[in-house]
Amino acid sequence: MKYMRLGQSDLLVPRLALGCMRMSALSLTEAKQVIQQCLDLGINFFDHADIYGKGQSERIFGQAIKELGLEREQVIIQSKCGIRPGFFDFSKEHILAAVDGILERLQTDYLDLLVLHRPDTLWEPEEVAAAFSSLKEQGKVRHFGLSNVNRYQMELLQAYWQEPLLVNQLQVSLVHTPMIDAGLQVNMLTEGGLNRDGGILDYCRLRGVTIQAWSPFMIDLAQGTFFDHPDYPELNHVLAELADSKGVSVEAIATAFLLRHPAQMQVLVGSMNPDRLQKIAAASQVELSRQEWYRLYLSAGKELP
Numbered sequence: 104m105k106y107m108r109l110g111q112s113d114l115l116v117p118r119l120a121l122g123c124m125r126m127s128a129l130s131l132t133e134a135k136q137v138i139q140q141c142l143d144l145g146i147n148f149f150d151h152a153d154i155y156g157k158g159q160s161e162r163i164f165g166q167a168i169k170e171l172g173l174e175r176e177q178v179i180i181q182s183k184c185g186i187r188p189g190f191f192d193f194s195k196e197h198i199l200a201a202v203d204g205i206l207e208r209l210q211t212d213y214l215d216l217l218v219l220h221r222p223d224t225l226w227e228p229e230e231v232a233a234a235f236s237s238l239k240e241q242g243k244v245r246h247f248g249l250s251n252v253n254r255y256q257m258e259l260l261q262a263y264w265q266e267p268l269l270v271n272q273l274q275v276s277l278v279h280t281p282m283i284d285a286g287l288q289v290n291m292l293t294e295g296g297l298n299r300d301g302g303i304l305d306y307c308r309l310r311g312v313t314i315q316a317w318s319p320f321m322i323d324l325a326q327g328t329f330f331d332h333p334d335y336p337e338l339n340h341v342l343a344e345l346a347d348s349k350g351v352s353v354e355a356i357a358t359a360f361l362l363r364h365p366a367q368m369q370v371l372v373g374s375m376n377p378d379r380l381q382k383i384a385a386a387s388q389v390e391l392s393r394q395e396w397y398r399l400y401l402s403a404g405k406e407l408p
């Protein structure tokens with residue numbers, strides 16, 4: 104596994120992290136196997152949210168960590184809050200209450216990172232900053248980040264919260280690249296040229312914010328992953344050819360595509376299958392040339408000017 108500094112912090116983190124959204128479906132024994140596999144592969148960073156499995160993902164993870172006999176410092180735990188049934192809530196009251204629930208379910212005293220899950224248009228950034236201050240003072244949260252936000256939303260909060268936000272969690276995969284497309288088709292009247300995020304990719308690079316790529320293999324929930332998907336024959340052909348030539352799996356190549364970008368993204372992998380996790384982790388050994396990267400990009404149906 105390769106490691107990097109998260110955002111502008113000193114926190115050393117693996118390039119791949121386990122997204123625990125689907126952990127609620129596992130038995131305790133299976134959860135322990137998945138966590139142990141991650142640790143064996145050098146993946147000691149785990150992403151949660153209070154809503155995953157209505158809290159069950161955090162609950163099972165907390166119990167698994169306890170039964171595995173792990174020290175708290177052996178794992179880096181991030182969780183998210185701010186999504187409630189039918190609405191978004193970045194109020195101070197809700198953030199503080201949500202963190203107490205998260206800590207209880209995870210059976211821990213602190214989070215390494217708290218991330219606000221999806222922007223609440225009714226938010227007051229000074230209220231969020233006050234919530235962050237209180238959580239930090241109480242030792243409940245060490246660092247903070249945002250998710251699914253644009254440049255101005257990050258700047259708005261940074262006008263009130265003085266510490267650097269470390270991460271922005273965004274959907275990025277071989278088949279979901281609007282933030283990359285827009286930068287390749289500047290000022291063009293094309294679909295790809297639409298700037299949907301205010302230039303978030305370059306903004307994060309400029310400010311040293313780590314983009315955490317979510318759903319690295321999924322088309323969407325209904326269609327599943329792009330592996331062997333009939334809509335992506337060329338992509339699967341190129342994935343297979345590169346996997347063969349480099350002696351790794353197609354999953355490793357698809358992951359390496361994200362790791363190769365100089366934005367230094369951290370990839371949130373959601374598989375709960377220990378064998379797949381092993382195949383995916385091999386991505387950290389893969390070197391993709393510039394030409395290979397563009398070939399993959401184009402094979403997913405993208406265009407260059």
Ligand SMILES: NC(=O)c1ccc[n+]([C@@H]2O[C@H](COP(=O)([O-])OP(=O)(O)OC[C@H]3O[C@@H](n4cnc5c(N)ncnc54)[C@H](OP(=O)(O)O)[C@@H]3O)[C@@H](O)[C@H]2O)c1
Binds near residue numbers: 125273375
């Ligand atoms: N901030 C946000 O709004 C947001 C939104 C969504 C997700 N996330 C985070 O991102 C993490 C990853 O998201 P995700 O689970 O959608 O991502 P993913 O890694 O793209 O997808 C994983 C899913 O694909 C399945 N799968 C089928 N074939 C696969 C293959 N060959 N290789 C790998 N997986 C395969 C996995 O099943 P198996 O388990 O059987 O392998 C699993 O159900 C989540 O756990 C969560 O932490 C954040």
